[in-house]
Amino acid sequence: MRKVLLVASVCSIFCGLNSAMAAGVSFEHARVMMHERADMLKMSEADVEHKRNLVNESRSLSGPKISLNAQQVEGRKDIHMAFDNPLSGIGASLSHIPGMAGLGGALGSNKFKIDMKEDISGPRASVDLIWPLYTGGAISAKQGASEAALRQAQAGRDKTRDELDAMLVQKYFAVQLARSVEKLRSDLLKQEERDLNRAKKFEKAGMIAKIERMSAQVNRDAAEREYIGSQTDRKVAEAELADLLREETIGTLDTPMFITKDLKTLGYWQDLALSSNPTLKALEAQQEQARFGVKAAKGSFHPQVYLFGHYNMIKHYLTLPEPDWVAGIGVSFTLWDNRDRSSRVGSAQALANKAQAAHSQARNEISKVVEVAWLKSTQALEQFELTTSTINLARENVKLRERSFKEGLSTVDDVNDARNKLIEAEVARRVAAYRFVVAYSLLHAASGRMLDFMDCFKRPNVTVIENE
Numbered sequence: 001m002r003k004v005l006l007v008a009s010v011c012s013i014f015c016g017l018n019s020a021m022a023a024g025v026s027f028e029h030a031r032v033m034m035h036e037r038a039d040m041l042k043m044s045e046a047d048v049e050h051k052r053n054l055v056n057e058s059r060s061l062s063g064p065k066i067s068l069n070a071q072q073v074e075g076r077k078d079i080h081m082a083f084d085n086p087l088s089g090i091g092a093s094l095s096h097i098p099g100m101a102g103l104g105g106a107l108g109s110n111k112f113k114i115d116m117k118e119d120i121s122g123p124r125a126s127v128d129l130i131w132p133l134y135t136g137g138a139i140s141a142k143q144g145a146s147e148a149a150l151r152q153a154q155a156g157r158d159k160t161r162d163e164l165d166a167m168l169v170q171k172y173f174a175v176q177l178a179r180s181v182e183k184l185r186s187d188l189l190k191q192e193e194r195d196l197n198r199a200k201k202f203e204k205a206g207m208i209a210k211i212e213r214m215s216a217q218v219n220r221d222a223a224e225r226e227y228i229g230s231q232t233d234r235k236v237a238e239a240e241l242a243d244l245l246r247e248e249t250i251g252t253l254d255t256p257m258f259i260t261k262d263l264k265t266l267g268y269w270q271d272l273a274l275s276s277n278p279t280l281k282a283l284e285a286q287q288e289q290a291r292f293g294v295k296a297a298k299g300s301f302h303p304q305v306y307l308f309g310h311y312n313m314i315k316h317y318l319t320l321p322e323p324d325w326v327a328g329i330g331v332s333f334t335l336w337d338n339r340d341r342s343s344r345v346g347s348a349q350a351l352a353n354k355a356q357a358a359h360s361q362a363r364n365e366i367s368k369v370v371e372v373a374w375l376k377s378t379q380a381l382e383q384f385e386l387t388t389s390t391i392n393l394a395r396e397n398v399k400l401r402e403r404s405f406k407e408g409l410s411t412v413d414d415v416n417d418a419r420n421k422l423i424e425a426e427v428a429r430r431v432a433a434y435r436f437v438v439a440y441s442l443l444h445a446a447s448g449r450m451l452d453f454m455d456c457f458k459r460p461n462v463t464v465i466e467n468e
Helices: 002-023 027-037 039-058 088-094 099-105 138-204 210-245 268-277 278-299 342-407 412-445 450-458
Strands: 067-075 077-084 111-119 124-132 255-261 304-312 325-332 460-465
Touching: 027 210, 027 450, 039 099, 039 138, 077 138, 077 304, 088 304, 138 278, 138 412, 138 450, 255 412, 255 450, 268 278, 268 342, 268 412, 278 342, 342 412, 412 450, 412 460, 450 460
Parallel strands: none
Antiparallel strands: 067 124, 077 111, 124 304, 255 460, 304 325
């Protein structure tokens, strides 16, 4: 019964996702799907969880360590002792007394010997305690380094997530662009087919020459070639998006391409990136780890102070020297180490210098990335705005050429040229919008503000580009 319910629940989940894809998927929904299925993000999340457990592990390093030990001992202790007899003088005096000669002989020997064998076999059980009090900063350095490693892993996860989001922007809106262009090519093909049929009728009626009808045929075939090419582009874009979302097919996409003039200044984005970029956060955490590494290396020159305790739980088999319990405080200081401690400090300092140089280099590179993304966003916005006049002119030109063709004042090629110019302007408008969305997403990703990019679709100053 449980298996049936589990299969039913799994089927309902996947059927729900598939029905959602068929009904239409917004960019926000596609982003959730990608985050749930992306292996790269799962790897990053696992790394964060690993580092978080290491932090929890290191928090108890300054506490006591209590261990229970049990042993079965087999052995024997031979005792051979010989020492001077303090009663030898008395024995010598008694030996001269009648009747006491035997006792005097016994006490008169100069040596006293003890020969015995003790069996020390038996079980041993003890509770031992070690509690570090001072380690020269080694424990605090370990704890600080583990916390910095966790922040580095979290920054790496954020970087992976931003990169995936930027990739989704490219794939998602590439499908929107390809479908839009395909629709334009499809409409043009229909128009060219109507013109070809009209040209055939005009040729039969003797209104146009054969060359005009042939030109109409060539224009129609050229339109079909472009349409087939747009179909291929659309299929490729859909396949790439489906692979990213782990879907078999791509249905309707609800979020259209957009344009916004609210770009803000380059300085604003660069300041934002220098404070929020996940790569910089990861390198800052790496720098902190290196500093803690230097602190730990220097701690090897300090003494170690600790409390200790030992309690024997089974006393029956203890030998005379073995205590029932013992406790105290100890100090350990390394006089000579088989590892060069000075070189260890130098090595840790070199890593710290390397991390600092990497951070400085990353700051320069990220500032350049932000500048490039901002310039591309600005360029795409300007190109989009400049296509408006071209489209308006091309539409009027098409109307004029089509009217003139019906009246016999224009040729088929004139109409075809006018339509091609309109198509080029419409495609350029959509390409500019696509380039803007991609560059704008990269600008947010480089600044560590991909969540703000999600709000762009809800802003009132956004111009939506529908698939006309």
